[in-house]
Amino acid sequence: MWVLVVAFVALCLGAASGSAFDLSLHDTPTMARVCRTAVAIQDASESWGTHSKEQQLAWINCHAYMAGFSAGYGDHREVAFDGIPMRTFCIRFPVDASAARTAAVFVGWADRNPSHLWHLKLNVAVMTALSEAWPCQN
Numbered sequence: 001m002w003v004l005v006v007a008f009v010a011l012c013l014g015a016a017s018g019s020a021f022d023l024s025l026h027d028t029p030t031m032a033r034v035c036r037t038a039v040a041i042q043d044a045s046e047s048w049g050t051h052s053k054e055q056q057l058a059w060i061n062c063h064a065y066m067a068g069f070s071a072g073y074g075d076h077r078e079v080a081f082d083g084i085p086m087r088t089f090c091i092r093f094p095v096d097a098s099a100a101r102t103a104a105v106f107v108g109w110a111d112r113n114p115s116h117l118w119h120l121k122l123n124v125a126v127m128t129a130l131s132e133a134w135p136c137q138n
Helices: 002-017 028-043 053-072 099-112 114-118 122-133
Strands: 076-081 084-090
Touching (some): 028 114
8 A cells, every 4th residue: 555655646746846757667777777866865874855856756766666566576477578488587575675675686786787778678677686686496
């Protein structure tokens, strides 16, 4: 429920602001940029009010996406996209896998794999990052 509230607030703030951090976050490079800002905020020691509206929207957008992704994902997911053969992703989320930690994992993967940002769809990029960080133990 809180994810819906956060997403609704982000939608309202984003629509009102017309900011660069809008909710059209359907591509991997944009989400990587937005989540990079969110991770910087969560690593900072300043209070929430010291960050700009764009930074706050980035944090909300990234965390809402990561929380929704984590909540909607089972242990195994098969994905077929754009003619690329089906690949099985297996993610074993740790007990303490918060939206903030998931965002940090995605940003770390994006920074190590910048060439993948332009050809992988966002959901596949996030699944790849998380399955590499938290693989299933077979």
